[in-house]
Amino acid sequence: MTAITFRELTPADAPATAAIELDLFADDNPWSQRAFETEFAARHTFYVGAFEGETLVGYAGLAMLGPREDPEFEVHTIGVDRAYQGRGLGRALMDQLVHAADLLDGPIFLEVRTDNVPAIRLYESYGFFILDTRKGYYQPSGADAYSMMRRRASENEGSAP
Template structure:
């Protein structure tokens, strides 16, 4: 079997990311290719999971270093795995990579997740995220989101894709 490799997402991946978003987030404003290019241009940290030439997962985090004694912060902007490849440890490996970057600057990390998204919440809890609160009608579908928070360096075992 072709091994799954993690590396940096590039502009050339944007169309495929948008294709995956449309499948993974229907009805919740899936991101366009342009949105991904804007994220990269903004300097956010994006990882790609590839099986051979094929992009099968992606994830990104915004890093805000702490200045003048303020706590550094990070925000997971998106993470997604091709449905045909879910359950192989790829989402966890992507998240580990993003959290390593957040831990590198000692950041507290935040994210929003649909209240009914049990798989994603299970993944986030397993690496130290806790629910901080709920944002009503956060998504364009009208669904609510939990805001989750993870303190720096909290529970980050290294995992490889299966």
């Protein structure tokens, strides 16, 4: 197996990202190639990919909302190719997103399916906690989501994984 490398995603990576997204989230309106192209090109987003050689095997995206002096962040998406799950790639990708948000000391928000226990445990290990339940959030499946939050790094001293 080739070593996994990480780099920022560009619009040229959108087809591979959309293919993984379709496989992972087919029941919940997966993002299209065009949606990823738009997200990768936006000035307020940061998307990182995990690659084995030239093959994309995971991705994660973070948006910065509000002014740079007092930002909030939102995890837009995170996904790991099924063949690479259970190898720590989700955590490695999350490390990238949390580090980016911590650089500007902003809180992070996200939504996660209430039945996605591995993801919930991962997020909790970073200090995320459940704010609320959003009934029927994911469509068309109708699955519920937890809204979760991680406080600013300056409020989380000592709680990083």
